[in-house]
Amino acid sequence: KCPGRLADYASAYVHRRIPGGPGKLTLLCDANTDGSFLVHHFLSFYLKANCKVCFVALIQSFSHYNIVGQKLGVSLTVARECGQLVFLEGLKSSVDVFFRAQAEPHPLQFLREANAENLQPLYEFVREALKPVDDGEAAWRCPVLLVDDLSVLLSLGMGAVAVLDFIHYCRATVCWERKGNIVALVHDSGDTEDEENNILLNGLSHQSHLILRAEGLATGFCRDVHGQLRILWRTPSQPTTQRDQSLTYQYKIQDKSVSFFAKGMSPAVL
Amino acid sequence: MAAVATCGTGAGSTGSVVAAGSKNHVTSFQRRGPRASGSDSSYSRLVSIAGTRPSVRNGQLLVSTGLPALDQLLGGGLAVGTVLLIEEDKYNIYSSLLFKYFLAEGIINGHTLLVASAKEDPADILQELPAPLLDDNFKKDFDEEACNHKTAESNIKMKIAWRYQLLPKMEAGPVSSSRFGHYYDASKKMPQELIEASKWHGFFFPEKSSSTLNIEPCSLTHGYIKLLQFIQNIIYEEGFDGSNPQKKQKNILRIGIQNLGSPLWGDDICCTENGNSHSLTKFLYVLRGLLRTSLSACMITMPTHLIQNKAIISRVTNLSDTVVGLESFIGSERETNPLYKDYHGLIHIRQIPRLNNLIYDVSDVKDLAFKLKRKLFTIEGWRGRSFPNLKI
Numbered sequence: 001k002c003p004g005r006l007a008d009y010a011s012a013y014v015h016r017r018i019p020g021g022p023g024k025l026t027l028l029c030d031a032n033t034d035g036s037f038l039v040h041h042f043l044s045f046y047l048k049a050n051c052k053v054c055f056v057a058l059i060q061s062f063s064h065y066n067i068v069g070q071k072l073g074v075s076l077t078v079a080r081e082c083g084q085l086v087f088l089e090g091l092k093s094s095v096d097v098f099f100r101a102q103a104e105p106h107p108l109q110f111l112r113e114a115n116a117e118n119l120q121p122l123y124e125f126v127r128e129a130l131k132p133v134d135d136g137e138a139a140w141r142c143p144v145l146l147v148d149d150l151s152v153l154l155s156l157g158m159g160a161v162a163v164l165d166f167i168h169y170c171r172a173t174v175c176w177e178r179k180g181n182i183v184a185l186v187h188d189s190g191d192t193e194d195e196e197n198n199i200l201l202n203g204l205s206h207q208s209h210l211i212l213r214a215e216g217l218a219t220g221f222c223r224d225v226h227g228q229l230r231i232l233w234r235t236p237s238q239p240t241t242q243r244d245q246s247l248t249y250q251y252k253i254q255d256k257s258v259s260f261f262a263k264g265m266s267p268a269v270l
Numbered sequence: 271m272a273a274v275a276t277c278g279t280g281a282g283s284t285g286s287v288v289a290a291g292s293k294n295h296v297t298s299f300q301r302r303g304p305r306a307s308g309s310d311s312s313y314s315r316l317v318s319i320a321g322t323r324p325s326v327r328n329g330q331l332l333v334s335t336g337l338p339a340l341d342q343l344l345g346g347g348l349a350v351g352t353v354l355l356i357e358e359d360k361y362n363i364y365s366s367l368l369f370k371y372f373l374a375e376g377i378i379n380g381h382t383l384l385v386a387s388a389k390e391d392p393a394d395i396l397q398e399l400p401a402p403l404l405d406d407n408f409k410k411d412f413d414e415e416a417c418n419h420k421t422a423e424s425n426i427k428m429k430i431a432w433r434y435q436l437l438p439k440m441e442a443g444p445v446s447s448s449r450f451g452h453y454y455d456a457s458k459k460m461p462q463e464l465i466e467a468s469k470w471h472g473f474f475f476p477e478k479s480s481s482t483l484n485i486e487p488c489s490l491t492h493g494y495i496k497l498l499q500f501i502q503n504i505i506y507e508e509g510f511d512g513s514n515p516q517k518k519q520k521n522i523l524r525i526g527i528q529n530l531g532s533p534l535w536g537d538d539i540c541c542t543e544n545g546n547s548h549s550l551t552k553f554l555y556v557l558r559g560l561l562r563t564s565l566s567a568c569m570i571t572m573p574t575h576l577i578q579n580k581a582i583i584s585r586v587t588n589l590s591d592t593v594v595g596l597e598s599f600i601g602s603e604r605e606t607n608p609l610y611k612d613y614h615g616l617i618h619i620r621q622i623p624r625l626n627n628l629i630y631d632v633s634d635v636k637d638l639a640f641k642l643k644r645k646l647f648t649i650e651g652w653r654g655r656s657f658p659n660l661k662i
Contacts (some may be wrong), residue, residue, distance in 0.1 A: 027402050039629050061351075061562045067626040068329070093558040099489075100503055111552065114489045153549035155585045157489050187588060196579035253628050 023142060023175035023182070027168075029201065031188035033227045037253050039063070039148045042183045044072035047079050049181035051180075052068075054129040056107075056122070056147045058090035068170035071256040084140060085128035090152075106212030110158060119158060119166040127173050130180065143180035145170055150204075151187040151197055160199035167204065187212070209234055225250045229260065319520055321379025322350065323450050328626040331379070333522055333567050336371030336449035339649040340617075343638070344592055347519035348569070349625055350522060351562050352591035353554070357574040359615060362529070364640070365571045367647065369526055371454055372569045374399040374466075376524035378452050383470035384504055386527045387496055387533035389521050392472030395528075396465050401458035403645075431643070455645045473500050473509075475535060491546065493535040493643055494553040502527060502560055511564040524568035529640075530572045531586075540576035547582055554589040593621040596640075613639040 028038045029167060036059075044079040046053050057065060066076040069175040079085035088107060097108045107125035110116030122178065130143040135138065154162050174180040189197045205211060218226060249260040313424050322331050326347045332347030335354065341347040348354050358365035374381045377399065387390035490498075504510070511518025531537055531550050538545035561568055573584050574595075587593050599605045599616035617638045624630045640649045 032622060036624065040628060064626050068628060071628065091555075091562045092558040094556050095502070095563060098498070098559075112488050112557070151585075151588065152555070155548070155589060156555055157548040157552060188582050189581065192584040194579045194584060197581070255627070255629060258628070 013052075023178070023209045024209040025175060025204075025207055026212065027204050028183060028185040029118065029188050029205075029211060029213045030185070030215075031190055031213065033214055035185060035187075035214040036060075036148065037258055038214060039146070039183075039185055039211055040068045040072060041258070043076075043146055044069055044074045046144045046146070046181075046183075047074045047076075047084065050084075050141050052084055052086075052130060052143045053079070054086045054126055054143070054145050056090070056126070056138045056145070058088075058152045059148055061091055062087060065248045080124045088125065098228045111156060116157060116162075118162050119153070121143075123166055123169045123173075126170055128183060129176060130178060132178070143174055143178050145180070145184075147182075147184040149185035149187065150200060151185075151189075154194075154196045154200065155215040159197040160203070163200055167207070171207070176219050201232045217250075224251050224252060227251060228263075299637050319522060321375070321381055322452065322522060323347070325349070326363070327638065332525070333377050335368070335569070336373075336375030336452070336454065337368065337647060337649075338453065339647075340368075340594070343619055343649070344594075345623060345630060347450070348567050350567050350621060352567060352625070353558055353561060354563055354592045354594065355586070356568045356569065356571045357593065357595035357618075358529070358571050359596040359600075360575060361598065361600060362571070363600070364572065364596050364598055364615060364642070364647075366528075367642070368404065368567060369528060369571050370395070370399050371647070372524065373526050374402065374454055374460055375452060376522075377460065377464055378402055379522075380468070381522045381524045382510075383468065384473070384501060384523060384525045385470060386473035386475075386500070386525070387529065388475035388493065388532065388624040389529055390471070391474050396468075396470065396632060397459070398504055399460040399465070400454035400456045401460050403455050407431075410551070413627040416540045427454040430450065434616070453646065456642060456647065457645050462591075471500075471504055479536075488552075489546070489548050490552055491536040493537070493551045494549055497527070498553065498556055499559070505560060505564045505566065510566055511560075520567060521565070523564065524559075525566055525568040527568065530570050532573050533589065539579060539582055540573060541578070543578040545579065545581060550582065551585050555585060558589065558591075584591060587621055590621065591623040591625075594618065595620050595654075609641075613641045613650075615640055 003034070013254065028042075030036075030037055030038075035168065041045075043053065043055060047069075055065075069076045076085060080087055091109065093106070093108050094111055097106050097111050098104070102109065105121045106125070107122040109121050110119065126145055130145065150163055150167075156158065160206050167182070167223055170182060175183055184204070186201050187197065188201055211230075211234065213230040213232070215228045215230065217227060227250070229249050229251050231247045231249075237241075248263065250263050251260045319331075323346075324330065324335050325332050329347060331350040332341075333348050333350060334341050335344070344354075354367050356368055373383055373385060373396065374379075383396075385395055387395060450613035473496075475493050475497070476502070479492065488495075503525065506514060507517075508514075508523070509519035510521075510523045512519070529535070530553075531539055532538055537549055539550060540546070557568065560566075570590075572586070574586070577583050596615060597618065599613065600615075601609055604610045617640050619638070622630050638649055638651060640647060
C-alpha cells in the first residue's frame, strides 16, 4: 500500500466500516512533537466531505486555521458564512468571558469560576451547533465535532473527569443520536508526571475507534523525517478476540501536504 | 492575529517581498482574512509600522527581540500577537539581560512599552537598559561577517531577504534608524533622553496589590488578575485592539513580564509541589487571548527551574508560542570545564510556533551556546560539527 494520503485512507476507513451505524470517536495524540497537522487535515477533510462541522478551537486563532485551510483547499470563512462550520474561537472568547460578565451562559464560562464543576455550557454549545436543521432536506452530511485540544481544558482548571464527562455527553449526542463523528486532540505528556492528563488520555484511548498518534523520533530531530505516525484501529465495544490493527509510518510535513512513507523509506534515504 | 496573508498561492511568493523592497512598502502582499485592528484601508499603515517586518515564510508581522542572533534562530523575529517565554537561567543574569534587550529594542523603534515586575520598579528597569551600538564601523564589520556566513540549510530566497535586511542603513541617530534589530552595548546605559522620549507603562505589583478586585475570584492569584486587567486596560484605552474608534493605533505594544510564577507574584508553584496548579496556566491562556486580538508582542521570563511540579512546566510550554531556555554555566561544573571556556552558557530553542502554516523554519543547529563578550551578546553553534561554526 502506498500511503500517499494516508490520513485520508484512515479517515475513509472510519466511514466505511459500519455504514449507518453510530459515529466514531477518533483520538489524535502527539508525544514529543506537534500533532496539529492532523487537526488541520481532519478539518479540511470533513469540510470537503460536506459534513457539518463544529470546531472547538481552543489553542489558535481563526485566521491561523483559515490560512492553513486555504493551503489544504478549504475556506473556513466561506464555510462559516454558509453555515457549514460553527467555530468557537477559544482565545478570543476567553477575553470576552474573562473581562465582561456575560448575560447568558457562555461555553467558556468556567474561566470566570473558581471551581467549575463541569463543562455543561460547552456541551450545550456543541449540541446547539450540531442540531438537525429543521427544513427536512439535509443540507450537510453527518455532523462532526472537532476539538483542538482537550489538554488545554486541564490547564484551565477542569479536572480530567469533567473533560471525560464532556466527551461522554458529546458522544451520546453526536455519535449515537446524530450518527456523527468526533475527532479530538490530546497531548501525551510523557514522563512529566501530569496525572490528570494521563487519566484523560487513557480514558479516551479506551473509548476510541481510531487512534492516530504522532511521535517525535527517538533519535532526535531530522530534517527529512519529522516524526512517526502510529495508527491504531480499535473496536471498543467488543472484547478483544479480534486483535486491534495497527500500522506505523514515518512522515514529513510540507507546505501544503504531509507525505508518509514506511520506516526507513524516506526519499531522502533511498 | 496581525497576519498578512497572500492571495491564493501562499507564502511561497517571496519574490514579491524582495522586489518591492523599498523603504515604505516592504511587501506587496494582499491582505486577506479577518484581522485584529482597523479596516482595509489601514493595511498599508500596518505594514509600515516602525520596527516590524513581515515574515518571509508566512507573512506574519514580526518584531525584533533586541538580539538579531535570536531573531534569526526564531525564524526572523517574534511574531506580533504571540508570547515568547524565556526560561530563566539559575541566577536570572542572562534572562534579565534578554529582557532588557527586548525593552531597549522597543524604545529604539518607538514602540509603547508595558513593563511588569514584582521585584523591581519598572522605572528602575528602564534606567538599566543597555545603550544601542552606534559605532558604524563596528556594525559594518559585524554585518559583513554575518552576511558571508552560509548555513547548511539556507533557502536562497531567505538569504536574499536577510542580506537586504542586514545592509547597513546607518542614520545619524538611533531613533530614526529603519533597520530591523539593533545591537546593544551591555556596558553602557541607554541615554536618558531616549528613555524620557519613550512611551511606557509600568506595573509594579507591590504597589498595586492593595487595591480591590472588581472581578470575582476565579482561581487566579490576585497578582495575575490585576496584571491581566492592567494589560487589558492599556490595550483597550490606547487602541491596540482596534476596538476604540477614537484611537487608530499604528504602533506595537511591547509587553515585558519579569519572573512570572515566582513567589513575589503571590504564586506558590515555586515553593511547593501541590501549589495552585491552574493560576499560572489560566493567566497565560487569557494573556494569549489578549495578544492574539491586539497589536502586541510579549516576552515573559519565568524561573522554571524553581517550579516543583513538572507537569506545570509542560502545560506552560504548550500554552506559549515560542519557548527559549537559558542555561548558564555559573556555579556548575561546566564553569571550569575547558570545553566550555569560551562560553557563558547554553541556549535551548525549545519551541517555535507554526503560525499560519503546517511547517516552520527549523535551524539545523541544535546545540547553541552564548557568550557575553566585548560588550556584545553572541550566540554560536557549538561543538563545531561538520559545518563551520555558525557565527550570527
